[in-house]
Amino acid sequence: MEPSTKNKTSGCCDSDCCSDEKTATVSDSSSESIKKMVKEKYGQIALQSKTYNQSSCCGGTGSCGTDFTIMSDEYAAVEGYNPDADLGLGCGIPTQFAKISKNNTVLDLGSGAGNDAFVARSLVGENGRVIGVDMTDAMIDRANINVKKLGYSNVEFRHGDIEKLPVESGTIDVVISNCVLNLVPDKRKAFSEIHRVLKPGAHFTVSDIVLKGQLPKRLQNAAEMYAGCVAGALQMGEYLGIVHEQGFKNVSVVKEKKIIIPDEILSQFLSDKELIDYKNSESSILSITVYADK
Numbered sequence: 001m002e003p004s005t006k007n008k009t010s011g012c013c014d015s016d017c018c019s020d021e022k023t024a025t026v027s028d029s030s031s032e033s034i035k036k037m038v039k040e041k042y043g044q045i046a047l048q049s050k051t052y053n054q055s056s057c058c059g060g061t062g063s064c065g066t067d068f069t070i071m072s073d074e075y076a077a078v079e080g081y082n083p084d085a086d087l088g089l090g091c092g093i094p095t096q097f098a099k100i101s102k103n104n105t106v107l108d109l110g111s112g113a114g115n116d117a118f119v120a121r122s123l124v125g126e127n128g129r130v131i132g133v134d135m136t137d138a139m140i141d142r143a144n145i146n147v148k149k150l151g152y153s154n155v156e157f158r159h160g161d162i163e164k165l166p167v168e169s170g171t172i173d174v175v176i177s178n179c180v181l182n183l184v185p186d187k188r189k190a191f192s193e194i195h196r197v198l199k200p201g202a203h204f205t206v207s208d209i210v211l212k213g214q215l216p217k218r219l220q221n222a223a224e225m226y227a228g229c230v231a232g233a234l235q236m237g238e239y240l241g242i243v244h245e246q247g248f249k250n251v252s253v254v255k256e257k258k259i260i261i262p263d264e265i266l267s268q269f270l271s272d273k274e275l276i277d278y279k280n281s282e283s284s285i286l287s288i289t290v291y292a293d294k
Helices: 031-046 050-055 115-124 137-150 187-197 217-221 223-227 236-245 272-280
Strands: 105-109 129-134 155-159 172-178 198-212 249-259 284-293
Touching: 105 115, 105 187, 115 129, 115 137, 115 155, 115 172, 129 137, 137 155, 172 187, 187 198, 187 236, 198 236, 198 249, 217 272, 236 249, 236 284
Parallel strands: 105 129, 105 172, 129 155, 172 198
Antiparallel strands: 198 284, 249 284
């Protein structure tokens, strides 16, 4: 199925565009409930274009949703970039710091439509290999459409769970991921799986969202913000602590940037007073890119 490229500009929503889920909260924090919500949200996004995600009434400019592209970096000048695979869902460009070499085997976690996987393929060359893993069927379908169009024989996409990767132990040179690990309920298990699949001496580079200070509770728990990588975010110290706990060495933050969420999005979840208090606080949402060796 080809993704939708429609571009609505009206300030209201059609009945089939959005529901009342903008006010939903993550009331059941069980792993399966969170995964189900993420699958449903990203299944919808997989059928849309980046432009639609940015400008539709279900994006950040309308009245009924979260713009999932506001954290993304610009890929247009990156070698290997394919616009059909870019849904604007990342919060960094992990391949910039991943030290990917020719002939490497690279694993992309939460590979989506294939954006970072195709960039990685340009770095590993014809004799390297790239494996993408995603738990959303619609994303895998879209990635496979893209890889078929590009004619790559050394890029594959597998359906799987980051907490139980469909990858053999000790077979990967580099793991990359872009604003995905926050969506994994058990982050310790996720980093344990990354450690398992990496070869001895191999490494990972992931871009992800962390917090400094405390977000307002209603913003922290908002379902759409969870699927947008915010409400699942940990404090940066806790996040890096988990990486250390799983046995990684030389852990470093190689890039950091502050994420500014527009008031029109924040106001969907916060009262006027809560919004003012949040903006006057020292709390912040950060995108970090982390490197570590096994």
